[in-house]
Amino acid sequence: MTALFSPLELRETTVPNRVMVSPMCQYSCDDRDGLATDWHRVHLGSRAVGGAGLVMTEATAVEPRGRISPEDLGIWSDDHRAALEPITEFVSAQGSVPAIQLAHAGRKASTSRPWEGHEPVAPEDGGWDVVGPSGEPWPYDGEAPRTEQLDQQGIERVIDSFRSGAERALAAGFEVAEVHAAHGYLLHEFLSPVTNHREDDYGGDFDDRTRLTREVTAAVREVWPDDKPVFVRISATDWLPDWDAWTVEDSVRLADQLADVGANLIDVSGGGIHPQSRPESAGPNYQLRYAERIRAETDSDIAVGAVGGITTPEQAEAVIANERADLAIVGREHLRDPYFALHAADALDATDEIEGPPQYRRAIGF
Numbered sequence: 174m175t176a177l178f179s180p181l182e183l184r185e186t187t188v189p190n191r192v193m194v195s196p197m198c199q200y201s202c203d204d205r206d207g208l209a210t211d212w213h214r215v216h217l218g219s220r221a222v223g224g225a226g227l228v229m230t231e232a233t234a235v236e237p238r239g240r241i242s243p244e245d246l247g248i249w250s251d252d253h254r255a256a257l258e259p260i261t262e263f264v265s266a267q268g269s270v271p272a273i274q275l276a277h278a279g280r281k282a283s284t285s286r287p288w289e290g291h292e293p294v295a296p297e298d299g300g301w302d303v304v305g306p307s308g309e310p311w312p313y314d315g316e317a318p319r320t321e322q323l324d325q326q327g328i329e330r331v332i333d334s335f336r337s338g339a340e341r342a343l344a345a346g347f348e349v350a351e352v353h354a355a356h357g358y359l360l361h362e363f364l365s366p367v368t369n370h371r372e373d374d375y376g377g378d379f380d381d382r383t384r385l386t387r388e389v390t391a392a393v394r395e396v397w398p399d400d401k402p403v404f405v406r407i408s409a410t411d412w413l414p415d416w417d418a419w420t421v422e423d424s425v426r427l428a429d430q431l432a433d434v435g436a437n438l439i440d441v442s443g444g445g446i447h448p449q450s451r452p453e454s455a456g457p458n459y460q461l462r463y464a465e466r467i468r469a470e471t472d473s474d475i476a477v478g479a480v481g482g483i484t485t486p487e488q489a490e491a492v493i494a495n496e497r498a499d500l501a502i503v504g505r506e507h508l509r510d511p512y513f514a515l516h517a518a519d520a521l522d523a524t525d526e527i528e529g530p531p532q533y534r535r536a537i538g539f
């Protein structure tokens with residue numbers, strides 16, 4: 174029996190194996206309306222056919238101004254729920270667990286798609302003014318969008334948007350809700366001293382900077398059923414060793430705080446808070462040591478997902494077998510190979526440990 178194809182129990186949800194499709198923006202809504210399209214259905218659906226135990230949507234904005242680009246997915250109305258429903262139905266029918274990443278891009282919102290330059294889009298060109306913990310914009314090379322400091326009312330609106338986004342996601346059939354608190358987007362902007370210079374209850378010391386992420390996670394947990402898990406994705410480090418920045422020690426502390434408000438898994442990523450935030454290397458397992466450390470040092474029994482540079486079946490198996498993380502989260506390799514999990518089962522001699530679609534199984538014998 175392999176470790177990679179052993180099930181993972183989180184609350185009363187069983188993830189059939191330890192391969193998760195990492196959230197990856199597709200910038201593919203047709204009319205800048207945040208509605209899922211055939212692209213999302215086929216993209217996510219084929220990764221479920223490919224055997225991943227858990228299929229996570231891209232960052233899905235809880236309010237329109239929280240989109241990274243005008244073409245991002247959203248979950249701010251019932252039309253959005255309805256457009257996502259066929260995806261959860263199909264993913265579940267393949268035996269995978271459908272998961273949604275709930276997101277707000279904060280001051281990094283309103284940019285063009287990567288293949289159109291990834292530049293700020295002005296309101297007159299279909300973009301919008303953005304929000305953050307302060308009025309300081311992301312340090313763009315060119316002109317930055319107007320960045321508004323969120324006031325108390327604005328903060329409450331953000332928390333409410335995550336709560337109602339989670340309610341709609343549940344109604345759409347998702348089984349896991351992941352709060353996106355990584356990569357320099359809104360919640361991370363509050364966590365990190367690099368971007369949070371507030372002097373109210375939401376800035377200053379560790380407890381004040383983590384308050385928004387804790388309140389958002391608690392709001393999601395409030396509407397997410399007790400038998401289903403909540404994940405939180407964090408950047409374990411800001412990768413700014415010479416700055417007053419977020420560190421792995423902070424992440425260990427935060428993981429325990431999040432467990433206290435009902436999070437079940439920490440999805441451990443890194444960076445994104447500033448243009449100078451760069452990993453020391455981006456090779457195999459480049460973030461695994463953070464996941465491993467959080468798993469070893471937290472007092473709670475929160476599960477841990479590792480992401481970054483996991484590209485081979487042997488690597489993914491070793492991550493789980495050596496108890497370095499509970500989930501092997503695979504991003505870009507899933508873009509190269511939607512059938513990563515089926516191929517991994519084959520490579521690890523574990524084809525009898527994975528169902529796989531009956532439509533293919535007889536013909537190719539996995």
Ligand code: FNR
Pocket residue numbers: 195196197198199230231232274353355356406442480481482483502503504505506
């Ligand atoms: C990403 N990533 C990402 N992360 C996230 O939390 N939400 C998102 O929507 C996206 N979008 C996204 C789009 C694309 C095209 C890529 C390549 C990446 C980051 C991704 O989930 C993952 O953490 C990194 O790619 C590192 O893992 P891999 O690719 O080395 O397995």
